[in-house]
Amino acid sequence: MAKTSDNKAALKAAGGIVKQTAKESTSKAAAPKQNKRAEKRECLICADSKTSRGYQPPKDGEICEHFRSICRACVQKLVKSKITDDNLGEGVLQCPFGDCGHEVAFSTVGQMVTTGTFENWDQALLRRYLRDTEDLTPCLNPKCGFRFSVEDCNVKSGKGRKKMTCPYCEFDFCIRCSRAWHPKATCDQKTMQARKEEEEQSEKEMKRMGAQPCPHCGIKIEKDGGCSHMFCKRNH
Structure with missing residues (x-):
């Protein structure tokens, strides 16, 4: 019985030594890895x-x-x-x-x-x-602003109009008169319509300012002071 107890004690002690040795070996093997992780260098700009x-x-x-x-x-x-x-x-x-x-x-x-x-x-x-790039066409959509090559786009012509579709925003416009695409009117009709709208807008603005037409030639005149007698630009 004494020998058996001694053998068990010896085996237990030997097992402890083996475990300790294995633990030390693992720690030594892991040490270089830890040093490598901890290695830092300073950034030349932020200095971190x-x-x-x-x-x-x-x-x-x-x-x-x-x-x-x-x-x-x-x-x-x-x-x-x-x-x-x-x-x-x-x-x-x-x-x-x-x-x-x-x-x-x-x-x-x-x-x-x-x-x-x-x-x-x-x-x-x-x-x-x-x-x-000057040889590119600008898109007329104010929300787009991209330029593109006309040669790479699908262009449709008809009745004096030339339809162009922006490849970026798919906005349709006429490259003959540089306006939004007008399928029901020619470029000349759109030009006349634009002029009429400008004249109407100008008329509204003149009325808002109190201008009156000259009774002789119709040109707009505005009284800004002095007596009631006025001359238009044509001396009427």
């Missing part, structure tokens, strides 16, 4: 210390050493400021450090920022191109 997750260097494309030490949040701010300030340039992102001069290509920037930020920059570049 961040882990590697705070930086997003591109998998493809060239960037300077400055951009390797600029955190992802600050890179996004650089892109957003270009959109806000309408300083889009040629679709590249310049290094913010003046003595460097490195330019990050458009496709490379897409790997360094979020998808939303990159798409906003892409749309801003497209709007700038459409706005500045």
Whole structure:
């Protein structure tokens, strides 16, 4: 019985040693991993210390050493400021450090920022191109403002009219007279209608101001002081 008890005690002690050794080995193996997680470096712009997750260097494309030490949040701010300030340039992102001069290509920037930020920059570049290209036709819809090539659009002609549909907002207008599409009238009829509406509006405005027609020629005159005797522009 004594020997059996001694054997059990020995086995128990040996098991404790094995467990302790295994625990120490696991701790030693995990130590380098913990040190790697804790490693931080300072962003050159915001000066915040961040882990590697705070930086997003591109998998493809060239960037300077400055951009390797600029955190992802600050890179996004650089892109957003270009959109806000309408300083889009040629679709590249310049290094913010003046003595460097490195330019990050458009496709490379897409790997360094979020998808939303990159798409906003892409749309801003497209709007700038459409706005500045002279051989493109502007959409007449005030809520649109995009320009597009007439050659790429479906154009329908008839009775002196030429219908154009904006490929962006689907607004229909006549490119012959630069007015909203008028299916029931010719361009000349729309021009005469527009002039009539302008004259009617002018007539209302003159009445509101108290102007009266000259009894001799009909031209509008307005009394702004003095005696009751007045002359029109034609000295009537």
